[in-house]
Each structure stands twice: as structure tokens, then as C-alpha cells.
Amino acid sequence: MQRYNGGIKSPKCLLLCMQALQILRAHALRQTKCRVEVLQYFLRASQAQTHADLEASLPAYDRVTLYRTLNTFEQLGILHRVMDETAVLKYALSQRKAPHAHFRCERCQTTTCMDVAVPAIALKPGYEVHQQALLLTGICPHCSQAGAARAQLRAEV
Numbered sequence: 001m002q003r004y005n006g007g008i009k010s011p012k013c014l015l016l017c018m019q020a021l022q023i024l025r026a027h028a029l030r031q032t033k034c035r036v037e038v039l040q041y042f043l044r045a046s047q048a049q050t051h052a053d054l055e056a057s058l059p060a061y062d063r064v065t066l067y068r069t070l071n072t073f074e075q076l077g078i079l080h081r082v083m084d085e086t087a088v089l090k091y092a093l094s095q096r097k098a099p100h101a102h103f104r105c106e107r108c109q110t111t112t113c114m115d116v117a118v119p120a121i122a123l124k125p126g127y128e129v130h131q132q133a134l135l136l137t138g139i140c141p142h143c144s145q146a147g148a149a150r151a152q153l154r155a156e157v
């Protein structure tokens with residue numbers, strides 16, 4: 001099987017491709033074109049992504065291939081599931097080791113991984129915790145800046 005060069009077009013692209021290949025190497029995964037492109041997509045994304053987002057951005061691959069790729073990455077801990085209040089499952093790169101908080105913006109509807117660890121919660125004996133999630137909702141910096149700029153414009157008129 002030929003190695004894939006990631007479809008390198010620019011230095012930024014090259015950097016993402018190198019990072020993607022490094023992740024695959026670190027997990028002893030075969031370097032397929034689909035895996036490299038999916039990883040590049042997540043490396044580029046600053047927010048959690050749905051399967052539909054992925055499908056729309058990588059139309060060259062069918063649903064099943066993308067599902068399989070996501071599953072592999074999730075099982076190996078390369079990606080993690082992001083739970084937010086929407087019913088749609090989202091994924092993000094697992095660059096933060098510990099369970100961390102997520103922020104859901106009510107305005108632009110994005111969900112972002114936060115550099116904030118989920119605090120340890122002590123439960124009574126008998127409870128076995130399998131998953132711990134902390135979701136914060138509100139307005140993201142991008143939207144609050146846009147709101148402030150609009151208010152300023154109105155004040156100036």
C-alpha cells in the first residue's frame with residue numbers, strides 16, 4: 001500500500017498533515033487517505049464536529065467509511081465524544097487528557113472543548129461512574145464580541 005502524502009497544498013496544510021501522520025504513527029494505524037483527511041479536518045476544527053459536518057466536508061468518502069474511521073479513532077482515544085444539550089453526537093480531538101468541560105454557545109450553536117478539568121465528584125458507595133460530563137452554556141467570546149460591536153455601532157449612530 002502506497003503512503004499518502006495528505007494532498008499537501010500549502011505550509012499550513014503540510015503542518016496538519018505531519019500532525020495527522022504523527023497521530024496515526026503513535027497509534028500504529030495504517031496511513032490511509034481517509035484517516036489522514038479526517039484527522040486533518042479535526043485538527044483544523046476549533047469546535048466539536050458532528051458526523052454530518054464531516055460528511056459535508058469530505059464528500060469523497062461514504063458514510064460507512066467515515067463511521068468506521070470515527071469509531072476507530074474513538075476506540076483508540078484519538079477522538080472523544082462531546083455531549084451537549086443537542087441530541088446530535090459530536091466528536092473532538094482528545095488533546096486534553098483529563099475529562100474536561102465543554103462550552104455550548106446559544107448563539108452560534110457551537111460546542112468547544114475547554115481547558116478546564118471536570119472536578120472530581122465523590123458519590124455514595126454503590127455508585128459506579130462510567131462517564132462524567134460538564135457542559136456550560138452561554139455566549140462564546142466570538143459572539144459576545146460581535147454583540148458588543150453591534151451595540152457600539154448603535155451607540156455611535
Ligand SMILES: [Zn+2]
Pocket residue numbers: 105106107108109110139140141142143144
Ligand atoms: Zn457563539
Ligand SMILES: [Zn+2]
Pocket residue numbers: 080082092100101102112113114
Ligand atoms: Zn472535549
